[in-house]
Amino acid sequence: xxxxxxxxxxxxxxxxxxxxxxxxxxxxxxxxxxxxxxxxxxxxxxxxxxxxxxxxxxxxxxxxxxxxxxxxxxxxxxxxxxxxxxxxxxxxxxxxxxxxxxxxxxxxxxxxxxxxxxxxxxxxxxxxxxxxxxxxxxxxxxxxxxxxxxxxxxxxxxxxxxxxxxxxxxxxxxxxxxxxxxxxxxxxxxxxxxxxxxxxxxxxxxxxxxxxxxxxxxxxxxxxxxxxxxxxxxxxxxxxxxxxxxxxxxxxxxxxxxxxxxxxxxxxxxxxxxxxxxxxxxxxxxxxxxxxxxxxxxxxxxxxxxxxxxxxxx
Numbered sequence: 001x002x003x004x005x006x007x008x009x010x011x012x013x014x015x016x017x018x019x020x021x022x023x024x025x026x027x028x029x030x031x032x033x034x035x036x037x038x039x040x041x042x043x044x045x046x047x048x049x050x051x052x053x054x055x056x057x058x059x060x061x062x063x064x065x066x067x068x069x070x071x072x073x074x075x076x077x078x079x080x081x082x083x084x085x086x087x088x089x090x091x092x093x094x095x096x097x098x099x100x101x102x103x104x105x106x107x108x109x110x111x112x113x114x115x116x117x118x119x120x121x122x123x124x125x126x127x128x129x130x131x132x133x134x135x136x137x138x139x140x141x142x143x144x145x146x147x148x149x150x151x152x153x154x155x156x157x158x159x160x161x162x163x164x165x166x167x168x169x170x171x172x173x174x175x176x177x178x179x180x181x182x183x184x185x186x187x188x189x190x191x192x193x194x195x196x197x198x199x200x201x202x203x204x205x206x207x208x209x210x211x212x213x214x215x216x217x218x219x220x221x222x223x224x225x226x227x228x229x230x231x232x233x234x235x236x237x238x239x240x241x242x243x244x245x246x247x248x249x250x251x252x253x254x255x256x257x258x259x260x261x262x263x264x265x266x267x268x269x270x271x272x273x274x275x276x277x278x279x280x281x282x283x284x285x286x287x288x289x290x291x292x293x294x295x296x297x298x299x300x301x302x303x304x305x306x307x308x309x310x311x312x313x314x
Contacts, residue, residue, distance in 0.1 A: 052146050059143070059151030060158075066125070067155060072214070076120040077159060080113040083230070084167070096273045099262050101233070103177070104270070107261035108230045108254040110167060110185070114160040114193030115224060115250065122152055122200030123217045128210035131311050139309055149303065153197045160193045161186065180263030181281055188256035191292040195249040196224075198299035201307060208312045229254040235269055249295040252288035259285060 067073045087109055092102040129135050138148055172178050179185045199220060207213045228250030234242040245251050258266050264273040265284045
């Protein structure tokens with residue numbers, strides 16, 4: 001009897017969903033196999049939950065693996081390079097010292113890297129994961145929201161800083177100019193990229209799938225590029241418009257980048273800007289840093305309040 005059962009018994013493997021696209025199946029399997037363990041057994045036999053920071057680092061490694069495989073992510077990574085083409089060909093005029101208006105535009109355009117990557121990649125990839133129920137499985141497995149959002153934020157920051165350093169090195173080789181305060185420039189990039197990643201996460205709550213996220217995300221991208229002082233200096237805008245644009249989450253960071261690159265206090269405008277020391281430059285940057293921090297807190301609270309974990313129904 002036992003022999004007959006062994007001879008006739010078969011083991012059926014569960015079939016994969018044929019409707020699931022290949023890329024999303026890979027993403028789902030990768031995220032599932034690398035889901036952070038909610039508990040580890042200690043020496044005393046009790047279970048201790050890993051810290052949020054440790055889970056965030058694990059998810060960041062997973063995000064890196066998925067980024068390398070995701071072709072759309074590479075598109076958002078290379079797209080900011082297009083910004084520098086028209087800036088290089090724009091008419092240039094002396095601004096102050098040895099710097100021209102083109103130099104100031106290029107310094108502000110460095111923030112466009114984090115702007116495009118943060119808004120485009122975060123909204124696209126989270127919409128795709130929500131549609132394939134990856135986000136819901138992560139939440140059910142006990143992964144905190146801070147780790148899920150922190151993983152993609154750290155990844156965007158990593159690639160943005162690397163690409164910014166590459167662009168600065170190329171500009172330095174071409175023009176022989178280097179940032180007067182690289183640390184302040186890095187802080188400006190960090191603050192702007194973090195805020196833009198949260199904007200991308202908020203967009204996910206408004207769209208149904210990854211395709212609609214790609215189309216919808218271009219609107220805030222263009223709006224923030226036009227009002228952030230990258231293509232048009234705030235001084236050229238009408239008074240009320242320039243005042244409002246100066247409070248949006250790009251213009252303060254753009255002024256920080258221009259000040260860090262030139263070593264001039266440009267926070268009151270280009271006219272009459274003076275070269276200052278490092279301490280004076282950081283002191284003048286404090287209001288812009290405060291505005292960016294306020295925006296990051298507001299956007300983080302909005303993401304925690306309005307983010308949708310379940311797929312949106314028609």
